[in-house]
Amino acid sequence: MITCSAPGKIFLFGEHAVVYGKTAIACAIDIRAQVSVEEILVPAVQMKGPGNNVDLNPRKHPYIYTVVDKFRKLADLPDDNTSSKSGKGIAIDIHSEIPVGSGLGSSAAVTIATIKALDVFYGTDLPLDEIARMGHQVELEVQGMASPTDTFVSTYGGLVRIPDRKKLDFFDAPIVVGNTRKFASTRKLVSNVASLKERHPQVINQIMDAIGTISEVGVNFVCVNDLSTVGELMNINQGLLDSIGVGSYELSELVYASRKAGALGSKITGAGGGGCMIALCEHKNLSRVAHSIKRAGGDAFICRTSNAGVRVE
Ligand code: MEV
Structure with missing residues (x-):
């Protein structure tokens, strides 16, 4: 089983103004989303979580579903429910400490942790900038609009200046x-x-x-x-x-x-x-x-x- 995690984020300064090209400062926090991936014998994508081992409808997890779809193309898999070339499936288990829909970047953290877990699972070896780029693309596809801030901070961690996405010296607070x-x-x-x-x-x-x-x-x-x-x-x-x-x-x-x-x-x-x-x-x-x-x-x-x-x- 492969388990990856990614952090939530806060804005120290600058939300809303950043929409108009002004500077903002965002920072990762030590609460994280954790995503595990393992191969299963049935040809399906099963999703469980958070924490209660209930199978979830993929449509209720559009971020994960979209990530799975992208890896299916990257790993050149058939366009069905199988997730390995030998016709097996995968189980994806999601746990998150980040409250959902509350401005702490919970969907970005789940998306980025899923991308990394599938990257390791399929051996695609994506660099961090590609993980951040794919994460932003997934958020755009699911939400219709998204700034790259959440997915960038969740990928790199630490203190980040927006809009130039420069990682700054760490602020420990x-x-x-x-x-x-x-x-x-x-x-x-x-x-x-x-x-x-x-x-x-x-x-x-x-x-x-x-x-x-x-x-x-x-x-x-x-x-x-x-x-x-x-x-x-x-x-x-x-x-x-x-x-x-x-x-x-x-x-x-x-x-x-x-x-x-x-x-x-x-x-x-x-x-x-x-x-x-x-x-x-x-x-x-x-x-x-x-x-x-x-x-x-x-x-x-x-x-x-x-x-x-x-x-x-
Ligand atoms: C939302 O988390 C932050 C806003 O500045 C919008 C954005 O940057 O995309 C309000």
Whole structure:
């Protein structure tokens, strides 16, 4: 059996502004999706997960299904349900610690871990840039739109500057993630921001510029692990995200609860409207901040930024 895993991600700065070509800083975190692949005797693609060994309908797992399809072509297999030239099949088992649909890049992590697992299984030996490229292509095919950020960060791990996708010196920091458990569509939020920008171009363009500047200034403090200045800049970034309408009552509650409990900085991560926020904390405050987020109605978990991208377990 081959098992591979890939990380989720957060945005330290710059979501939404990155859609307009401004700088953003994303970072992998140490919660991961794990995908195992093994050969089975029946000629089928069986999918199990997460964790409960129930066979799942491939249509409910379009990311994995699309990856399998791509490898079928790469490994030159027949266009049926078999997944090896000898007519055998494969079982794919998915476990993920990353909450689904919450802005932490869960679909990208599952996609990238599946690509790596099938790469090893079929011996195709894809380089990392090809894994990231295929991952982005899969997200595009399944979602209709996707930025390459999630799949890139999940492939390479660590701290990444967007849009040039440059891996920066690692930023080692403890983070509390607060989840509102409210789903919000990234497509809708991006489109709402575009409409706001059309109605008030002079105002919104300046806000996008300011968010981009926060990322550019922030990099200098991130690279020297100056957590308190990074936190301060995250708070400014949060104010600007609120101003473009991607906040929500629940997100604000978690953001302010975390600050009240001592977080150095806190903001939405991802598209907003629901989903998750992040709080940058000193070690001594991690549990206090997590508790405070829970008391304010969110789910909370403690994690760290991580330099590890996709890997074979
Ligand atoms: C969504 O996770 C982040 C956005 O900036 C959209 C994107 O970068 O594709 C809102």
